[in-house]
Amino acid sequence: MNLKRLNRKEIYSGKVFTTIVDDVEYPSGRKGIREIARHPGGSCIVALFPDQTMLMVRQHRYPIDKFIWEIPAGKLDKGEDPLDCAKRELEEETGYSASQWEKITSIYTTPGFCDEELHLFLARDLKKLPGGRRLEEGEQTMELHILPFAQVKSMILSGEIHDAKTICAVLLADNKLR
Amino acid sequence: MNLKRLNRKEIYSGKVFTTIVDDVEYPSGRKGIREIARHPGGSCIVALFPDQTMLMVRQHRYPIDKFIWEIPAGKLDKGEDPLDCAKRELEEETGYSASQWEKITSIYTTPGFCDEELHLFLARDLKKLPGGRRLEEGEQTMELHILPFAQVKSMILSGEIHDAKTICAVLLADNKLR
Numbered sequence: 001m002n003l004k005r006l007n008r009k010e011i012y013s014g015k016v017f018t019t020i021v022d023d024v025e026y027p028s029g030r031k032g033i034r035e036i037a038r039h040p041g042g043s044c045i046v047a048l049f050p051d052q053t054m055l056m057v058r059q060h061r062y063p064i065d066k067f068i069w070e071i072p073a074g075k076l077d078k079g080e081d082p083l084d085c086a087k088r089e090l091e092e093e094t095g096y097s098a099s100q101w102e103k104i105t106s107i108y109t110t111p112g113f114c115d116e117e118l119h120l121f122l123a124r125d126l127k128k129l130p131g132g133r134r135l136e137e138g139e140q141t142m143e144l145h146i147l148p149f150a151q152v153k154s155m156i157l158s159g160e161i162h163d164a165k166t167i168c169a170v171l172l173a174d175n176k177l178r
Numbered sequence: 179m180n181l182k183r184l185n186r187k188e189i190y191s192g193k194v195f196t197t198i199v200d201d202v203e204y205p206s207g208r209k210g211i212r213e214i215a216r217h218p219g220g221s222c223i224v225a226l227f228p229d230q231t232m233l234m235v236r237q238h239r240y241p242i243d244k245f246i247w248e249i250p251a252g253k254l255d256k257g258e259d260p261l262d263c264a265k266r267e268l269e270e271e272t273g274y275s276a277s278q279w280e281k282i283t284s285i286y287t288t289p290g291f292c293d294e295e296l297h298l299f300l301a302r303d304l305k306k307l308p309g310g311r312r313l314e315e316g317e318q319t320m321e322l323h324i325l326p327f328a329q330v331k332s333m334i335l336s337g338e339i340h341d342a343k344t345i346c347a348v349l350l351a352d353n354k355l356r
Contacts, residue, residue: 011189012197015211024316027318033193038241039288061289062212108239110294110342110343111241111242111244111246112194112239112241114215137206138181162283163289164286167285168345168346171349
């Protein structure tokens, strides 16, 4: 670590992320600041059926004001294990559970200013839950789709899918599945 | 768009990102908030030599307090074209210029709470600049490495590289180069 932290200010403690500003000293002796968006992290799921189709969601994302394609995903609850989070989010967002789970990797989404780490999982042996999906307020327009894995991969390679976690997870899962 | 914005508050206007909190109304009539980290976006470069090696940086990332592997990248200046940003950042961070440029795609790093869009480029026909690198304050410990493209890909597949933009850019470039 090449910076010395002199002081920390928590500017805003949010529901989704917390804004922190640190006063720091560079090795040169000069002073500056470092801004951090602190996020709890989350889990993301490539959920694959035996016929090589997979679960995808399409939802409006408020910060970019666009509907985009993503894999099912959600934030870690406080102290929650990433695999437990993945199982919970898969059930809530899709209405499916899975009995076979494999960790793909974890990714830092944007480590220059944010500590968010996402845990990517491959889930198989899916079962439809009798209760269906359990969407949160504001998720009601999240569409659930079942698409061929090969089609999702094509949508990534053709530039139709822009969500970083989805690109990472699907291309890495593709490598595992080969 | 399934939310109506009632009010916007700019909580903190930072050097790197701005924290915004909107009061919103859901289709149900209930009210809530949406928190946004607004970021200018940036450009990222897979810079490839004719011998199939590429430029990589290894640097300490303050929010996660870790040294990680990444491709060269940087933020867009106000009004800057993404390709101009990519050319500038490649020169500043690596001391190389490139005369052949190709857009790979653009990615949203974490669209649930942040509008950051990164533009991924493949750069070839690299030339070492006489002036060398021009690092900013706080970047002095950023190491520059030249690694085989195939090795970087292996480091991604083995879980040694965790930076999302790097995983997206290298795996997508790999597909282009095949």
